[in-house]
Amino acid sequence: MAHLTGVEPRPRIRHNDYSPLTPPPIGGWTPTLGASVVIPAHGGQHRLDLTLAALAAQTYPAHLVEVIVVDDRSDPPLRLPDLRPENTRIVAAPDGGWGAGHAMNAGIAVAEGEIVQRLDADMVISREHLEALFRWQHLTDYVVTIGGKKFAEERPLTPGQVYDAVRRGSPEDLFDPSELVSSSTEETIRRLDGLRASKNPYQVCTGPTVSLRRALLDEVRGFDTDVVRGQDTEFAYRLAQAGAVFVPDAEARAVHLGLPAQRGEHGRSIVRLVETHLAHRVPLRRDLRKEPGRRWLVPYVEVVFDVTGAGEGRIVAAVDAVLRGTLTDVAVTLTGPWSLLDGGRRWAPGTEAFDLALVRAAFGHDARVRFAERAAPTAAPVPFRYTAPVGAPPAPALLERGVKAMLEERIGLLVVELPEGGTATLERTEAAARARRLARPGEDPADVIAQTHGVRHAAAGEFEKSPAPAAKPAAAAAPQPARQPATAKPATEKSANEKSATGEPATAHAPQPQPEASPRRRGLFRRS
Incomplete structure (x- = not known):
């Protein structure tokens, strides 16, 4: 068995498939770690x-x-x-x-x-x-x-x-x-x-x-x-x-x-307390965030705009476009030289500092808008981050539809090609964090994400239409298969106690696993 020494490259595990790791047999190796x-x-x-x-x-x-x-x-x-x-x-x-x-x-x-x-x-x-x-x-x-x-x-x-x-x-x-x-x-x-x-x-x-x-x-x-x-x-x-x-x-x-503790009223009360905590801190549990007017401790998507050199009107328009989108569970991070506003200086009209002062006055009391000199390396604990030019804010439904596509396809990075040129990116935080951990010096993290989660390029127009209203049962069309990246594995059925990628409970009609043949009774700890 090869021990991790800091010299060998870490194995690049795709999603949670840890098959590249081969543990030594019990009793057949020499531990070294305290x-x-x-x-x-x-x-x-x-x-x-x-x-x-x-x-x-x-x-x-x-x-x-x-x-x-x-x-x-x-x-x-x-x-x-x-x-x-x-x-x-x-x-x-x-x-x-x-x-x-x-x-x-x-x-x-x-x-x-x-x-x-x-x-x-x-x-x-x-x-x-x-x-x-x-x-x-x-x-x-x-x-x-x-x-x-x-x-x-x-x-x-x-x-x-x-x-x-x-x-x-x-x-x-x-x-x-x-x-x-x-x-x-x-x-x-x-x-x-x-x-x-x-x-x-x-x-x-x-x-x-x-x-x-x-x-x-x-x-x-x-x-x-x-x-x-x-x-x-x-x-x-x-x-x-x-x-x-x-x-x-x-x-x-x-x-x-x-x-295990009995269910009863006490058990149901504990479940309610757990779900209240998780609703605020685990955005992937979409089933716990059914109130669209709420503001949650950890948002679902962080949108990052670099506002360096941008005028107040363009910045305000970009922020408003995000906050008016169909996905309301968002936060906006504006990166730029906010230190220009420190020290009690006077900001002359027509300067960058003056425009930044206007923006901070407009959004400084909105908890959904944050100001930073630079973006953090990942959005954690927010599960998704969208980064775009401040002059190209997302269309109203782009975030909602883009995240949905990423979940269905299990990809880690969506590169959005903008109509006016250039690109925006929608990244899954877990994929970006793993890429930072695994990338070699000078290696593009997107190349690592392609190996661990998958990357797709798409035109912005693919996500610009608003989601269609739910069809009535009598007229429901047959579901279309989700687009899968070339390296994706076949989907696996979910049982009632496994949440889907969106955090929603599995459907009741999902095929149930067949019980295994009853093994010969033996002691819990007895070796086979």
């Missing part, structure tokens, strides 16, 4: 004791692992049991917040490992769990590895029983396989070829056992502590916008102590 296992915990001392006992029996070298338990105001405070990994410590979550995301950030702040593993405080993991996830992290630095889990009704167990069973590789003695409950994401992962065919793989990255490299974690700035429910999905969404690839590993098995 890892920090961060466990956010609130109460549940006995469950934490079992989790630490399983961690003490891992095949990943103990001298490369530290374990950080973050006590999120437990009463009584958590303590370290006698049976635990050697390098284990407890830190207290700081004042000023609460919840798993807040605790994770506290643990990350003191973590020293190149790999960071998030693990819930109520998981009994197999002895190969960490090794299975971390072997991918030795291959490249932009993968997020996801462990599996099943739910088990809690039963009396001692840390010694867990340690012995995990170390022997036979924790099946601890749980009755016939009573284990599968997580809802397992079928999605299986059906989508281990997420290789998933359009939005971040949606199954729900947090109980996830690992990633420290640089990727730092790039997205950890967890959003304002999101107290659904923080794992929001975090995974931002990782996706940073160009991450999501890799589930079936060898990383685990049992969650306790059955």
